[in-house]
Amino acid sequence: MQLTKFSAAIKPLTLAVGLFSTANAVAYNSIDDFTGIRTVASNLRTSEYIKSDDRLDQINMLINEHRFRDHLIRWEKRTMFLSSINAIIENEDFQTIVSMGYQAVPLIIREIENHPSTLVWALNLIYKQKITNDPKATISDACKQWVKKLKI
Amino acid sequence: MGEKTEDIKKQIIQAFPKLALDSYFELTSPYNSCYNCIAWAYNLDNRWMWPNTGGYVFLDGIHYWPSDHVLDCNVDNFIEAFNLKGYIICDGPDFEEGYRKIALYVAKGTKECTHASRQLNNGFWTSKLGKSQDIQHGTPYDIEGDSYGEVFCFMKREHK
Numbered sequence: 603m604q605l606t607k608f609s610a611a612i613k614p615l616t617l618a619v620g621l622f623s624t625a626n627a628v629a630y631n632s633i634d635d636f637t638g639i640r641t642v643a644s645n646l647r648t649s650e651y652i653k654s655d656d657r658l659d660q661i662n663m664l665i666n667e668h669r670f671r672d673h674l675i676r677w678e679k680r681t682m683f684l685s686s687i688n689a690i691i692e693n694e695d696f697q698t699i700v701s702m703g704y705q706a707v708p709l710i711i712r713e714i715e716n717h718p719s720t721l722v723w724a725l726n727l728i729y730k731q732k733i734t735n736d737p738k739a740t741i742s743d744a745c746k747q748w749v750k751k752l753k754i
Numbered sequence: 755m756g757e758k759t760e761d762i763k764k765q766i767i768q769a770f771p772k773l774a775l776d777s778y779f780e781l782t783s784p785y786n787s788c789y790n791c792i793a794w795a796y797n798l799d800n801r802w803m804w805p806n807t808g809g810y811v812f813l814d815g816i817h818y819w820p821s822d823h824v825l826d827c828n829v830d831n832f833i834e835a836f837n838l839k840g841y842i843i844c845d846g847p848d849f850e851e852g853y854r855k856i857a858l859y860v861a862k863g864t865k866e867c868t869h870a871s872r873q874l875n876n877g878f879w880t881s882k883l884g885k886s887q888d889i890q891h892g893t894p895y896d897i898e899g900d901s902y903g904e905v906f907c908f909m910k911r912e913h914k
Contacts, residue, residue: 682885686804732813
């Protein structure tokens with residue numbers, strides 16, 4: 603999540619640099635044409651770079667989502683009939699989801715919003731806290747409260 | 755019965771093969787991962803009840819059972835916890851008018867408790883299968899196998 607924010611913050615700067623070089627390119631276009639230096643081409647590369655940066659973000663998001671879903675399905679399948687909290691949490695796929703950290707959070711939120719479940723324990727492990735100390739709170743209540751707190 | 759129900763039953767039978775021969779096997783609830791077998795043995799469907807094994811102190815929606823004290827999953831601790839609710843060890847699963855019975859299961863060759871099932875008023879049994887559905891089964895032995903191991907004991911208490 604922090605990485606995503608960082609790359610989002612750096613984009614306006616990249617755009618500014620891109621626009622600045624575009625302005626220069628327009629001014630010197632005729633010279634470039636004459637001298638054969640293809641500044642415009644380099645500007646195309648800049649805009650391609652910006653586009654590719656966006657695409658990289660999207661691709662990373664898709665890869666994360668795919669990875670998350672893969673582990674989620676396997677975890678659900680392998681722990682479907684268990685009651686033991688330790689066995690459910692110590693499952694390898696659940697641990698991988700937890701190790702994805704903040705990158706997994708929006709995906710977990712989306713999942714528990716639609717299907718309240720013990721997946722909420724992944725948020726407990728990522729944030730190292732409970733959402734409520736109400737002893738009567740159910741898993742369903744906790745899911746609703748996490749969604750309310752973290753849904754963007 | 756819908757195609758989806760049949761698919762779910764097949765999936766359950768894969769994990770509990772004896773159910774294939776149980777003509778009383780039925781799904782009795784939708785998938786719901788907000789309660790588990792121990793809660794269901796108490797006839798509750800809104801909490802996840804399990805001993806506090808000490809590993810995870812900040813999990814939402816868990817009712818450490820029978821108290822917050824750290825316990826392992828030895829079946830003796832489960833028996834003691836059901837004792838606190840008035841259950842006593844009894845001989846077998848036969849239906850007795852005026853009593854509610856439960857069965858406790860352990861992993862084969864160990865005393866590690868894996869599951870609890872409860873007798874219904876019609877004499878059949880009901881189990882909440884972990885995060886999955888709850889089901890009706892003819893006898894407590896129909897869900898023995900690799901998943902839950904074997905029945906360790908039966909307990910009963912008066913039921914009005």
